[in-house]
Amino acid sequence: MRIPILKLHDCLLVSIQWELDDQTALQFQEDLLHKIHETSARGVVIDFTSIDFIDSFIAKVLGDVISMSKLMGAKVVITGIQPAVAITLIELGIRLEDVLTALDLEKGLEKLQRELED
Amino acid sequence: MDSCVKIINEWDIVAARQLGRNVAKDLGFGTVDQARITTAISELARNIYLYAGQGQVCIEKTEAVGKTGLIIISEDQGPGINDLRKVMEDGFSTSGGLGAGLPGVKRLVDEFTIESNPGEGTLIKAIKWLR
Ligand SMILES: Nc1ncnc2c1ncn2[C@@H]1O[C@H](COP(=O)(O)OP(=O)(O)OP(=O)(O)O)[C@@H](O)[C@H]1O
Ligand SMILES: [Mg+2]
Numbered sequence: 001m002r003i004p005i006l007k008l009h010d011c012l013l014v015s016i017q018w019e020l021d022d023q024t025a026l027q028f029q030e031d032l033l034h035k036i037h038e039t040s041a042r043g044v045v046i047d048f049t050s051i052d053f054i055d056s057f058i059a060k061v062l063g064d065v066i067s068m069s070k071l072m073g074a075k076v077v078i079t080g081i082q083p084a085v086a087i088t089l090i091e092l093g094i095r096l097e098d099v100l101t102a103l104d105l106e107k108g109l110e111k112l113q114r115e116l117e118d
Numbered sequence: 119m120d121s122c123v124k125i126i127n128e129w130d131i132v133a134a135r136q137l138g139r140n141v142a143k144d145l146g147f148g149t150v151d152q153a154r155i156t157t158a159i160s161e162l163a164r165n166i167y168l169y170a171g172q173g174q175v176c177i178e179k180t181e182a183v184g185k186t187g188l189i190i191i192s193e194d195q196g197p198g199i200n201d202l203r204k205v206m207e208d209g210f211s212t213s214g215g216l217g218a219g220l221p222g223v224k225r226l227v228d229e230f231t232i233e234s235n236p237g238e239g240t241l242i243k244a245i246k247w248l249r
Contacts, residue, residue, distance in 0.1 A: 019132065019136075021128060021129065021131070021132045022128045022131070022164075023128060052139075052149070052152070052153055052156070053135075053152075053153040053156040053157050053160070054157070055157045055160040055161055055164070056161060056215060056216045056218040056219050056222060057160075057164055057215070059216065059218075060215060060216050082149075082153075083149075083150065084149045084150040084152070084153035084154075085153060087150050087153070087154075088150070088153045088154050088157045088226060091154070091222065091225045091226050092157065092161075092218050092222035092225070092226065093208050093216075093218045093221060093222050093225070094216065094218055094222075
């Protein structure tokens with residue numbers, strides 16, 4: 001299954017709705033980069049509200065896709081990280097530093113708009 | 119009750135963590151511990167898939183004086199690990215990974231033991247106690 005990527009003005013919206021297996025995560029990485037290229041999007045919001053855990057593999061794919069998007073000129077904001085996910089990520093030793101975050105999709109979009117203005 | 123998942127392909131990693139999440143829920147672990155357990159299982163199962171080719175992960179209820187917990191047993195007959203101290207260091211990886219797996223699992227659970235002999239395989243036991 002592929003993760004749907006929606007376009008809204010000059011931004012892309014992604015809401016991850018089910019548990020990520022490795023293939024889906026890697027496919028998403030590729031799909032997002034193509035979509036950025038295709039649409040010339042300047043920003044991406046990825047929402048994790050439905051995700052109840054992130055392991056080191058998914059964290060790596062996520063960190064990579066954020067760096068890759070940046071290389072292509074798009075800013076990424078991640079939203080909706082649950083408390084349990086935040087705790088386990090830090091305990092695992094994973095620090096997604098320099099990553100823009102917001103509480104939910106709506107605040108993520110607002111943050112992105114502000115980031116894109118200046 | 120079938121409490122073991124054979125790890126042969128990537129999908130088995132998903133199956134193992136789903137089993138773990140269910141057992142953790144049944145035992146009464148809260149959402150944070152469920153996430154810790156699911157993550158730990160995912161790390162161990164992926165290591166089997168990546169480095170040993172195949173093996174199995176078992177998830178069972180365990181008891182000790184005055185406490186109940188969940189034990190994860192990860193077992194393979196793969197190449198084993200040469201330097202156990204090194205692989206427990208944050209950031210050590212032979213595959214370009216984050217190297218967060220094993221040291222991370224150790225932090226996520228309450229008890230962690232690893233036995234490995236080069237050429238024979240690896241046995242890891244991780245326990246999370248109910249609080
Ligand atoms: N079951 C195993 N059999 C053989 N070697 C293993 C096994 N598990 C781990 N290793 C070795 O230990 C190293 C460290 O494992 P660890 O899970 O900490 O990091 P990683 O898998 O390299 O990266 P990450 O888990 O962060 O994606 C691995 O790179 C690998 O060399
Ligand atoms: Mg690993």
